[in-house]
Amino acid sequence: MRVLGIKQPVLIFMIIGLIFYVHRVYVKSGYEDAAGSKKEVEDPRVIKSLSDLETSVSHLYNLLKAFEQKQDTMQKLLEEDVEQRRKAAEVVQPPVQKLPEQKEEPKAKIEEKQETPVKKKSNKLFPDSPLFKEWGGNLSADEQREAQSLFDKYGYNVFLSDRLPLDRAIADTRDKRCLKKTYPKDLPSIGVVLIYLNEGLSILKRALRSIIDRTPKNLLKEIILVDDNSSNGVYVSSESHYATAKSCFFVQMPMLLEHNHGIDIGNVTERKELRKRLNCKSFKWYLENVYPKLDPLDNVVAYGGMKNLDTNMCIDQGPVPGNTPIAYNCHYYGPQMTYFRSNGELYIGGIKSHKYNDNRCIADIGNKETEPGLFNCREALQKKMGIYWDFTQGKELKNRETKRCLEIKKDTLVIQECSGQRWEVQHIIKAF
Structure with a gap:
């Protein structure tokens, strides 16, 4: 309601402006300019109009003043009503009982409650095994048993190796000086010899893939795989692996193929045919012609x-x-x-x-x-x-x-x- 009181001076200012404007218009119209004559002609109608306007403005001012008085009266009544309601509320509302002062818990204990994690029960079946010290927490019980069995057999994480891609990206660990070295294009061809004994199959496959993928085709002449009397019957023979090399020698200790000493090596007919088709040399030939200084360790x-x-x-x-x-x-x-x-x-x-x-x-x-x-x-x-x-x-x-x-x-x-x-x-x- 006080908003109307604030607007009152503005309204009075507008009325006064209106009076001056009307007065100017009527005065101007009351002058008559007759062919250079400076005689002022006074019109009785203009005087009467100005008198009526002044009477109206006076009446309007009185109305505004009466309205302001009424507004003040209503504001006072409103304030009295609010005060009565406040006193009535204090009588009805019971006093607020003061709760016993609660001692503030030490900050250290609060932090301990918030930060101390709930210790989860370990689901590792072999917590003392070196294999599971920093790995294998997300494996199921069956997977843990398989991984531990392979670890006991090979001494390294074959379970993980079997699940890595054969062509995985590896870091270039060469010395920086080697990276700056340049080589002629007409280098002699090379043969790569892999000698293994009871090695994990995925390890051998990954080694072959690395040799083939990372050796220039014009340099790789042959790959020689030597099974040094493995007892687990694992063989690596895949024509796709050898297609890049010009020839492959796949040899085993003679006794493993010629005599079965209680070792189930499965059906090797396909592998023998592959050796024959690729004209692979015997292990004896390899020792005598390629690697005479190698101790066959056949006993x-x-x-x-x-x-x-x-x-x-x-x-x-x-x-x-x-x-x-x-x-x-x-x-x-x-x-x-x-x-x-x-x-x-x-x-x-x-x-x-x-x-x-x-x-x-x-x-x-x-x-x-x-x-x-x-x-x-x-x-x-x-x-x-x-x-x-x-x-x-x-x-x-x-x-x-x-x-x-x-x-x-x-x-x-x-x-x-x-x-x-x-x-x-x-x-x-x-x-x-």
Whole structure:
């Protein structure tokens, strides 16, 4: 209602302006200009009109003033009504009871409640396995069992390898200086040799794909795959893989194809026909003409971790450099890899594939020593150490010369009189 009061001065100003305007019009029309005459003629009608207008304006002003008084009265009544309602509300509404003061919870406890996550129960079936330390949390129970089984067999994540594309992109890890180096176009052709032993099939396929995709076609002459007496019956033979190379040599240790030593290698007829069609050479020809310095290792009859069944510990090569093997919890990685040859030599920690290198044999030093030794085989023979062992799977491991056994006593690997401790090697190639 106060809005009308604010507009009142504006309205009065407009009325006064209207009076001046009308006055000017009537005054102007009341003058008569007669042929240069300056005589002013006064019209009685103009005077009467101005008097009537003044009376009307005075009346209008009185009305506005009366309206303003009425407006003030209504505003006062409205304010009194609001005050009465406020007092009535205070009488009806009961007083607000003051709640007991609540102690503020320490900030540290509040943050602890908000930030402490609910610990989820682990769904890993093999929480102590190195394979699942930083991988495999989203696998189902069956997938975890399959992945762990493959890991135990190969020593690396074959489960994941089998699911990666064969032509996956890989980073260029060459030295920066190599990237700046230029090569002539008329380079000689090359042959690539892949020697494998019980390797995962996807690993071999990916290696072949990488060789073919990343080697200029004019340089790649041949790819030679050498199955170094695998016991798992895995073969890689695909004509599509070899189409880019001019020739392929796919060879295995002779005994694997000519004699089936209890290993189910499946139907290899197609593979034999492929070898014949591609005119693949024999392994004997390969050793004599291509790689004469390679030790065929054709008398290796067992390999892998050598586990003591009575203590559940394995033979380990121990600190390197060093000449003392030890007993250690079984993990079946490189330091625990053993190779047993039919002549009785037992290698630990790896095997050399060239004739000019020497493997390290576990030896009974003799002279009442109870600590076994680990020496180059030729060196041990020259020092007349006992490097030949009699062993049958699941039975004792006895030295041929000293007739003493390799055993574990108080978590220590020792040479002592045989007490009947049993040993088991991880993989058998052929009976011995």
